[in-house]
Amino acid sequence: MKLGFRRTAVQALCTVLILCGLIGGTRVWGRDMPVAAFGKEEGVELPILMYHSILKDGARQGKYVLSPNALAADLDYLKKEGYETITVADLLAYVKEGAALPQKPVMITFDDGYFNNYVYAYPLLKDRGMRAVVSVIGSQTALFTENGEENAYWSHLKLEHLEEMQDVFEVQNHSWNLHEYGERRGCLRRKGEDEVSYESFLREDTEQTQELLVEAGLPEPTCYTYPFGACSKESEQVLRSMGFQCTLGCSEQINTVTRDPECLYGMGRFNRPAGVSTSSYMKKALGE
Secondary structure, eight states, X not given: OOHHHHHHHHHHHHHHHHHTTSSOEXXXXXXXXXXXXXXXXXXXXXXXXXXXEEOSOXXXXXXXXXXXXXXXXXXXXXXXXTOEEOOHHHHHHHHXXXXXXXXXXXXXXXXXXXXXXXXXXXXXXXXTXXXXXXXXXXXXXXXXXXXXXXXXXXXXXXXXXXXXXXGTEEEEEOOSSOOSOSSSOTTOOOTTOOHHHHHHHHHHHHHHHHHHHHHTTOOOOOEEEOGGGOOOHHHHHHHHHTTOOEEXXXXXXXXXXXXXXXXXXXXXXXXOOSSSOHHHHHHHHTTO
């Protein structure tokens, strides 16, 4: 068979497939993108679970405080259902290097960096061979590193804890000190604040946590976790210009991870409150 005839035959076949709707494009983040292979690029569904404080005291449990027993039940549920934990580093390897992800990936995140994460969450995860992401408030880590306090109710993780837990926890940036309610909500621009001042402010705050962690010998964070989940186009632009390759918000949605780096910005997560059974929470968070 001559090459020209073979090419003509292939082109004819492709034309038929296009007319039948078997070859087309896929919509990624609002843009039509061509797909090299037959069919639609599906991507990988990634649920991200969001935890905060872990305490035994039932009187303290609520929207952002969960018991160790409830956390253990959640982890056992994930193991039983065949989910495998991943970190931001795994996402970057998948998107940028073509590495594989587990068949049923899940990301477990802990916000704020409470000392009780070390007391309760760390051993529970380690015993099960699971990984997680902890996003620390830099000023709090610096404060308790300096004063040495270790109280499950109010202390935050010290740098030595973060160093010790690297076999389980990947450390990311949750701002230096943007968790106070006031004129600014999280890292959002204040009313009347000019663009230059805002960018300078956000860069300075973010860089303080980056420097704290790097100077302690920890890997430089690649992901920014928004305080209160409050984000904007302006904040995204600043963080991207600083080299962040991923941002985590608080919108409750399951993420679809593709080879497009854009999919790693503004990722959704499901907060885990007390007072809800493991099965009910997981049904919602995992889309089961």
